[in-house]
Amino acid sequence: MSFSTLRIRKAVSGLTAATAVALGATVLAAPSASAVDSSGCTKNIKDQTLQVVQWDHADMHTGPGYSYKVKKSVFAGSDVRVYCTAYKKGTTWYYGKSGKTKGWMDTHAFF
Helix, strand or coil, X not given: CCHHHHHHHHHHHHHHHHHHHHHHHHHHHCCCCCCCCHHHCCXXXXXXXXXXXXXXXXXXXXXXXXXXXXXXXXXXXXXXXXXXXXXXCCEXXXXXXXXXXEEEEEHHHCC
16 A cells, blocks of 8 residues: 555544544534424414413423423413413423513413
């Protein structure tokens, strides 16, 4: 094998290894559960505002489920404009807006 062929093979293998490391780092950095917007809805609600009645506050999540990150705590007495619902693991979740924040709240927040 000539010297120039060896240099090219080393350069290509180094580039391949660097690419694999970069892609692996990207995959490892990706979150396990990403936020779900209204695309997760299964039933639309026409222009409705609900009031939080839970004792102190209710959590607004990034998706329809308790495993999603809490975006905001919405205090009792606050109004939430709701747009749609989704049914996940025995719980109805409402997608709505409180102030400027949009997110998901479980049915116990309102009823």
